Amino acid sequence: MVITPEALLKHWQAHRGLTRRMIDAFPEKDLFNFTIGGMRPFSELAMEFIGMAAPTLKGVVSREWATDDKSPKPTTKAELLEKWDAATEEINRLWPQIPSGRFQETDTAFGQWTMPVHDLLLYVIDNEVHHRGQGYVYLRALGIEPPPFYDRY
């Protein structure tokens, strides 16, 4: 065994804690507008993370894949952080409901991505780490010191 489900949840939430501090480190206007090379502003990347996290976990738990979020996009940092914190609670609530043996099953997430469930969850985490790294360049280019990558809580 490499890692227990409990340790992977802790690992993920510690990454998400760092991402939350990244969101908070952006000046409000730059969070929604600053880009480099035609890429998305950090607010849109953060909304992608939120759009993937709990919905993927719901599919892992229930074996039903639905994208049913019709709520309006946040337009302020406070609204974005509120959505972030709601997702944090939802993840903590859903995680213990993952059926035994489910990590080793292969499933098709949202009718599109077929892989073992452990790879689906690692994809969601990796995607956040990947795009958050993009946010580090945005902050540096803005002359802002980002929160340390190794600091997870």
Place this chain on the structure above:
Amino acid sequence: MVITPEALLKHWQAHRGLTRRMIDAFPEKDLFNFTIGGMRPFSELAMEFIGMAAPTLKGVVSREWATDDKSPKPTTKAELLEKWDAATEEINRLWPQIPSGRFQETDTAFGQWTMPVHDLLLYVIDNEVHHRGQGYVYLRALGIEPPPFYDRY
């Protein structure tokens, strides 16, 4: 169980395959010189990945932590890719030698970082994903389409 050692090795090497294609996507001069916001050029990030990967795995396998690489830094893309490919082979050679139960042990890597072995290995992978995301911004800023993040082999 979340993931087997064999699946984690496959996951890591697939990430490393993407990083290799990122290195290759940079024009030679930009690989060694292009930066944004005072950050390191992508060649130095890639050398950090190489400097962490097999040396960490050696420590995981042997419980001895040594940083003994005295070889000169690569100055061309070809030399960097050669070092990359040597690390790929070394990782494949070392991985099956990880002692049973070792992932759950806590150790202090290189006299500095104390954590469970699974977190040490995830840190090495996450650090690569994180800084590789930085490389995506560099390529986009240079007007170069990076290899797709979801494409792993």
